[in-house]
Amino acid sequence: xxxxxxxxxxxxxxxxxxxxxxxxxxxxxxxxxxxxxxxxxxxxxxxxxxxxxxxxxxxxxxxxxxxxxxxxxxxxxxxxxxxxxxxxxxxxxxxxxxxxxxxxxxxxxxxxxxxxxxxxxxxxxxxxxxxxxxxxxxxxxxxxxxxxxxxxxxxxxxxxxxxxxxxxxxxxxxxxxxxxxxxxxxxxxxxxxxxxxxxxxxxxxxxxxxxxxxxxxxxxxxxxxxxxxxxxxxxxxxxxxxxxxxxxxxxxxxxxxxxxxxxxxxxxxxxxxxxxxxxxxxxxxxxxxxxxxxxxxxxxxxxxxxxxxxxxxxxxxxxxxxxxxxxxxxxxxxxxxxxxxxxxxxxxxxxxxxxxxxxxxxxxxxxxxxxxxxxxxxxxxxxxxxxxxxx
Numbered sequence: 001x002x003x004x005x006x007x008x009x010x011x012x013x014x015x016x017x018x019x020x021x022x023x024x025x026x027x028x029x030x031x032x033x034x035x036x037x038x039x040x041x042x043x044x045x046x047x048x049x050x051x052x053x054x055x056x057x058x059x060x061x062x063x064x065x066x067x068x069x070x071x072x073x074x075x076x077x078x079x080x081x082x083x084x085x086x087x088x089x090x091x092x093x094x095x096x097x098x099x100x101x102x103x104x105x106x107x108x109x110x111x112x113x114x115x116x117x118x119x120x121x122x123x124x125x126x127x128x129x130x131x132x133x134x135x136x137x138x139x140x141x142x143x144x145x146x147x148x149x150x151x152x153x154x155x156x157x158x159x160x161x162x163x164x165x166x167x168x169x170x171x172x173x174x175x176x177x178x179x180x181x182x183x184x185x186x187x188x189x190x191x192x193x194x195x196x197x198x199x200x201x202x203x204x205x206x207x208x209x210x211x212x213x214x215x216x217x218x219x220x221x222x223x224x225x226x227x228x229x230x231x232x233x234x235x236x237x238x239x240x241x242x243x244x245x246x247x248x249x250x251x252x253x254x255x256x257x258x259x260x261x262x263x264x265x266x267x268x269x270x271x272x273x274x275x276x277x278x279x280x281x282x283x284x285x286x287x288x289x290x291x292x293x294x295x296x297x298x299x300x301x302x303x304x305x306x307x308x309x310x311x312x313x314x315x316x317x318x319x320x321x322x323x324x325x326x327x328x329x330x331x332x333x334x335x336x337x338x339x340x341x342x343x344x345x346x347x348x349x350x351x352x353x354x355x356x357x358x359x360x361x362x363x364x365x366x367x368x369x370x371x372x373x374x375x376x377x378x379x380x381x382x383x384x385x386x387x388x389x390x391x
Contacts, residue, residue: 028171028208028352028359030366033152033164035306035318040163040370048152049077049159051168055142056084063088063095064182065140066348067154069103070110076156082110089119098185100135101126110154125189131214133347135185137336138166139178146170147178149350151245151322151336161309161317165324165366167334167352169208174352176201177210180219181350207355213337213344225335226258226344228353232327233262236271241326241367243276245319246338249289256341260293267298276371278320279305282385294379302376305388315391320370323351324363332360 033048034040056063063085072078089095099111101124115122127135139149150166152158169175183198199219201210211225212218233240240263249260267273273296281290281303294301306318324334335351337343354360370376 027169028354028356029168030359030362031148031150031152031166031168032366033159033162035161035163035309037310038163038306038375039373042366042369045366047159048150048164048166049081052081052148053084055140055146055148055168056081056088059088059093059142061093061143063093063140063142064098064179064186065096065154066098066135066182066185067138067140068100068134068136069107069153069155070099070114071107071153071155071157072110073156077159078154078156082113085114085120086117089117092119095120096182096186097122098125098135098182098189100124102128102134123186123189125185127185127348130188130194131217131346131348133214133342133345136343136347137181137212137350139182139336139350141175141179141182144179145172145175147175149178149336149352150334157314157317158321161314163306163320163322163370165322165334169352171206171208173201173204173206174208174210177212177220177223178350181212181348184217184219185348209353210350211333211335211353212348212350214346214348215344217348224344225333225337225349225351225353229325229333230258230262232325232331232333232353233259233266235331236266236327238271238328239326239364240266240271240273241276241364241371242274242324242339243320243367243370244323244338245278245321246281246286246340247275247277247290248281248286248338248340249293251285251340254341258341259339260289263293263299264296267296270298273299274367274371275299275301276320276367276376277301277303279303279388280319280390283387287379287385290379291381295381301379302371303379304370304376306375313389324367326360326364326367328360329364330357330360331355332363334363 031051032045104124141147152164197219304320332354337349
């Protein structure tokens with residue numbers, strides 16, 4: 001406990017713990033995770049494990065977590081964070097936890113542990129019965145005033161063996177919008193009528209906006225992320241830079257054109273399009289579409305391979321998992337969706353659209369830091385690729 005308190009004190013000095021009540025900081029802060037044994041750490045971007053710990057330890061009234069799944073490992077960087085959630089509950093913080101029902105069966109341990117703690121409510125959310133997909137979002141809200149969202153799953157591997165990117169924010173419109181998504185899903189997970197939507201956040205004109213999916217299941221349907229992302233790409237004048245775990249325009253014989261056509265339109269008008277995808281995309285069904293995109297004028301597609309860990313094989317890890325878009329170094333999207341149709345039409349995801357040049361510029365430099373390394377290799381349309389081992 002003493003070490004936990006020391007860590008929290010240090011984080012508060014860095015401005016990473018939840019802000020004091022009424023503090024009008026309204027900031028948007030990048031938060032990363034990086035695979036140990038690589039040079040992908042950015043000293044000016046705080047680590048997710050530290051930020052999460054500070055935010056949770058700073059909770060005084062409420063803590064709402066919505067996560068795709070919960071997977072721990074003894075001695076990992078996730079363990080103190082789970083302990084911090086339990087400690088928050090013991091001091092009277094109301095804790096609510098949503099996990100995807102399908103993956104709760106695969107990784108039940110942390111959910112069962114939290115469900116047994118006093119002052120913690122856990123619901124396993126079968127989003128398949130609602131939207132047809134899964135609860136793929138990864139976010140949490142502290143005291144209704146500060147929130148985190150990003151590519152990091154609540155998984156020990158996400159904090160140590162995967163390249164990830166998220167944001168910590170206390171921008172009121174974003175936090176309230178996330179709270180609406182959570183309240184809507186909490187009610188639906190508890191058996192509420194399928195028409196239930198909770199909407200307290202009022203639409204505002206802002207440089208940072210919350211967006212979400214899927215269409216048809218949002219507290220505010222104008223916040224659907226797909227058309228906002230297409231608008232960003234269609235507004236590009238110079239560059240479109242995208243990093244994802246996966247990109248797929250064709251699946252099960254169906255061609256999905258909304259994002260594919262936007263990228264092609266950008267390239268056709270002379271915009272430089274750079275797409276960076278994990279090497280998991282070497283599998284059949286994914287690599288063919290990336291090859292066809294990569295041969296277009298003004299388009300470059302690179303696959304990123306993270307070296308194996310010196311300590312041995314880690315399943316479902318050693319991969320790039322961040323999900324973001326930067327347009328002209330001036331505007332950006334960052335979220336939890338990979339670019340495949342079901343992420344926008346069937347599964348719960350969240351993200352932000354940012355019109356702030358300093359934020360977009362830092363995100364672009366994050367992209368180029370990886371793009372320019374030997375880890376990122378341009379697709380060869382004539383090559384035969386072997387998918388890497390994942391499990």
